[in-house]
């Protein structure tokens with residue numbers, strides 16, 4: 001019984017951290033073929049890693065391929081166990097971070113959607129114009145940005161981009177406001193390749209709907 005009670009409290013303590021701010025999980029299954037999932041909660045200080053690499057707390061597939069880390073800006077990165085009421089905080093005093101992600105290498109897939117969820121503090125705010133950028137492609141669309149709670153200083157953002165091919169690797173950049181650093185509580189990235197453009201599927205569905213109405 002005592003063990004059961006202990007187990008309950010351990011789960012109760014861990015669960016809120018594990019859940020974090022995964023407020024908008026993707027519509028696709030995270031663990032199916034040609035999806036990837038990367039979750040940085042920054043639960044441990046990794047500022048001493050070689051090359052400024054910060055590895056995710058969770059990832060799918062669990063291993064394989066080069067990349068799958070946040071590339072911090074040389075030695076200007078740091079970590080707080082607690083900052084403004086949140087736990088496990090990555091900080092960088094200036095500049096962007098880069099995230100190279102290995103991905104599904106399947107030439108039969110010809111459309112990819114990438115979704116980024118992030119939580120940051122106003123003392124290291126995101127850029128207003130283009131906070132999340134896909135190398136060689138352009139800005140992600142900002143679908144949501146709002147403060148978590150009242151006057152907490154913590155903001156949540158949801159970003160998405162769809163491209164009409166499926167590269168086996170992509171580089172994602174996250175930009176702070178000019179001359180400001182980054183203060184991050186979490187980053188969650190999901191990628192998903194599909195074999196035909198969603199727009200064609202939607203057209204086909206639309207056509208079916210029209211036929212049914214007749």
Ligand SMILES: [Ca+2]
Nearest residue numbers: 041087088185
């Ligand atoms: Ca955190």
